[in-house]
Amino acid sequence: MIAGLNKVFESRVRLGIMAVLVVNDWVDHAVLKDLLQVTDGNLASHLAALDASKYVQVRKRFVGKRPNTSYKATSTGIKAFRAHLDAIDELLNKDLRQ
Amino acid sequence: MTHNEHHQDLAHIRGLMERSTRFLSLSGLSGVCAGVVALMGALLARERYDALLPGTNFPRARSMEGGADAYAGADVLDAAWDLVPLAILVLVLALAGAAWFTWRRARRMGQRLGDASAKRLAWNLAVPLVTGGLFCLAMLGHGHVALVAPATLVFYGLALLNASKYTLDEIRWLGLSEVVLGLLSTVWVGAGLLFWALGFGVLHILYGGLMWLRYESPGRDAA
Numbered sequence: 001m002i003a004g005l006n007k008v009f010e011s012r013v014r015l016g017i018m019a020v021l022v023v024n025d026w027v028d029h030a031v032l033k034d035l036l037q038v039t040d041g042n043l044a045s046h047l048a049a050l051d052a053s054k055y056v057q058v059r060k061r062f063v064g065k066r067p068n069t070s071y072k073a074t075s076t077g078i079k080a081f082r083a084h085l086d087a088i089d090e091l092l093n094k095d096l097r098q
Numbered sequence: 099m100t101h102n103e104h105h106q107d108l109a110h111i112r113g114l115m116e117r118s119t120r121f122l123s124l125s126g127l128s129g130v131c132a133g134v135v136a137l138m139g140a141l142l143a144r145e146r147y148d149a150l151l152p153g154t155n156f157p158r159a160r161s162m163e164g165g166a167d168a169y170a171g172a173d174v175l176d177a178a179w180d181l182v183p184l185a186i187l188v189l190v191l192a193l194a195g196a197a198w199f200t201w202r203r204a205r206r207m208g209q210r211l212g213d214a215s216a217k218r219l220a221w222n223l224a225v226p227l228v229t230g231g232l233f234c235l236a237m238l239g240h241g242h243v244a245l246v247a248p249a250t251l252v253f254y255g256l257a258l259l260n261a262s263k264y265t266l267d268e269i270r271w272l273g274l275s276e277v278v279l280g281l282l283s284t285v286w287v288g289a290g291l292l293f294w295a296l297g298f299g300v301l302h303i304l305y306g307g308l309m310w311l312r313y314e315s316p317g318r319d320a321a
Contacts, residue, residue: 012110019111020118024214027118031214035118085111088104 004087006080008053013038013046018081021056021073029069047071055080121215121265123204126314129272129306131195137299139188140291143181147291150177178243182235192298203314219264226257247290251280251297266313272305 009015016036020027033043050056055077060069073081116122150173209216230253234246255276262270276297283293 012107015107015111016114019114023115023119027214031118035114085108088108092101092104 006084009084026070121219123209125199125203126306126310127199128196129302132192133302135192140295223261244287247294248283
């Protein structure tokens with residue numbers, strides 16, 4: 001049993017999304033897609049999962065005539081992400097000690 | 099999940115944090131090009147001064163004779179204003195060359211010049227730099243020629259220091275070097291043009307060359 005590891009972050013794409021969002025302010029959908037090298041559909045489904053957990057905030061608006069969707073990590077999301085990283089850290093250190 | 103996978107996750111996270119905040123396609127050749135332009139500009143400025151103020155061997159001899167007060171002379175001030183178009187030309191050429199080499203490298207690395215990290219870098223560089231430029235014009239306007247060269251170096255160094263958070267680490271050291279050089283040149287105000295050539299010419303070529311060797315040269319280590 002692994003304490004502290006967050007089920008929501010079991011996918012590498014979700015980890016990647018959070019990694020980008022914790023060090024940036026609002027990030028466009030296209031920028032995320034470019035950084036993570038994933039398809040629109042794949043990215044959208046992972047973002048929906050993070051949104052359902054209240055880990056990201058979604059903003060839809062028009063820039064000129066184009067629809068623009070961007071995302072931002074919520075404070076809950078940042079806390080959960082940090083806790084998850086700490087858990088990984090703990091796990092790897094425990095392994096070193098044994 | 100195996101421990102190896104956790105290690106990969108962490109590396110993946112670190113890489114994304116780095117790539118999404120820093121503009122890493124800055125080309126060392128941009129620095130080399132800006133340095134060469136600056137050195138040529140300094141040589142032209144030197145000749146122009148010799149022509150405008152014959153026999154004074156500006157700026158060295160005058161300042162050695164009269165200290166910083168020698169700079170208040172109307173002829174010296176006129177000569178300084180006379181150099182503003184040349185200075186602007188040097189700036190435009192240096193920026194154009196820098197933009198071209200960096201655009202070329204960004205294209206190769208698949209990074210766009212208009213992405214968020216590039217914009218953040220440009221903004222963080224521009225605010226202190228434009229402030230410094232306007233401040234130096236104001237100093238010229240009030241006849242304070244002596245501290246213009248040191249001020250350009252100090253403001254440029256601080257601008258680089260500010261921007262270095264969003265690009266390659268070398269930029270921080272280049273910025274610090276410019277600040278130190280700028281402060282040193284306040285001691286020898288007469289040699290402003292020499293310090294200016296060192297800061298904008300030699301340091302750019304040095305750091306640009308170093309960055310090129312480290313990140314771009316064909317013979318560099320794969321690591």
